[in-house]
Amino acid sequence: MKTYHKFLLFILFIAYAPVAFGQTKDDAKALVKEGIALHDAGKYDEAIAKYKEALKIDPEYPTAYHEISYSLFSSGRGKEAIVYLEKLLTLDSKSGGAYDMLGSIYDDDKQPDKAIEYYKKGIAANPEYQRLHYNLAITYLRQKKYAESESCAIEAIKLDPKHASSQRTYALATLGQNKRLCSLLAFCSFLLLEPQTKRSTEAYEYIDKIFKAGADQKEILMTTDKDTKEISPMSFAESSIIMAASASKALEKIGAGNAQERLTNELKMVFTATSKESAKVNNKDFFWKYYADYFGKLAETDNMETFTRLISLTAYKDENLQWFKDNNAKLSALDAWVTATKREF
Incomplete structure (x- = not known):
C-alpha cells in the first residue's frame, strides 16, 4: 500500500510539476520586467528589490543577474554587482555584457589592469560584443597607451561604424601618437555622426588646432618606407595638412x-592629396580604406561646402543654421551621398 501511495505521489509530481515550473518561471520574468520599468524610472532600489524576488523564485535566471548588476552599477554600487556578475558568467560564459560591466566597475574603482583583464577575457569569449573593444580602447587611452587604444578602437568601429564614441576614441588615440592626419579624418568622421554636442565643439577645436599647427610648421619631416626606402605615402599625405594650412593662412x-x-x-x-597617396599603397590598412578612400570620394563631389558647414556647426552655429535653412536641398544631397557611399575596412 505504501509503495502504491509513493507511486501515486510520483505520478502526481510528474503530472503537475511542469505547470508549476512554468508558473514560477513566468513569475520571475514578470518581476524582472517590473524591475526594468523601475530602473528606467530611476528607482534603482525598488528595481533591485524586484530582481531579488525574481532570483528567490528562479536562482538560475541569467537576465535577473544581469539586470540587478546593471541597477547596482547605475546607482553607484558597482562593487555589490560583482558577485551577481560572477554568477552570471557561470550561467552564461559568453555574456559580453557581464565582462563589460565587470571591466567598467574595476575601471571606475581605479583598477585599470583588472579592467583590462576582464575586457580581454570578454573579447576572447565573445569577440562580436562591440562595447568590450570600445571600453578597452578607452581604458588604454586613459593610460596613454595610445597604440593599444587605436587598435581596439579600430575593432570597435568595424563592429559598429555608426558608434560616434569609437570614432572619437580613434581620433584621440592617433592624436596622442602625433598621427595628425589620421586624427583629422577621424574627427571629421565623428562630426558627421555627431555634429552638435559639447563633444562636437571639442572635436572641431582639435581640427582647428591641427590646421593651425600645420600653418606654423616651418619644416616638413618626411619618413621613408621600411621596405622600399622611398618616402612613404603617409608622409606625403601628412604634408598636405601643412600645405593646405599655409595656403589658407596666405589667403586670410x-x-x-x-x-x-x-x-x-x-x-x-587634404582629402584629395590623401586619396592620391592611398592609390599608391599596397595591402591597405584600416586608415587608408576607411578614412582616406572615403573622404577622397567626398572631395570629388559637390558636397564639400555642406560637409564643412556641418562639421563646423558648433563653431559658426547661427551662420550655419541659416545656411542649412536656405540650402536644405544641399543638406539632403550630402545625407543621400553618406547613405549611398559604402565604407571599406
Missing part, C-alpha cells in the same frame, strides 16, 4: 574668402 592675410570657404579648401586639399 589678403582677406580672400571667409573662414568657411578657407576651411572647405583646406579639407578638400
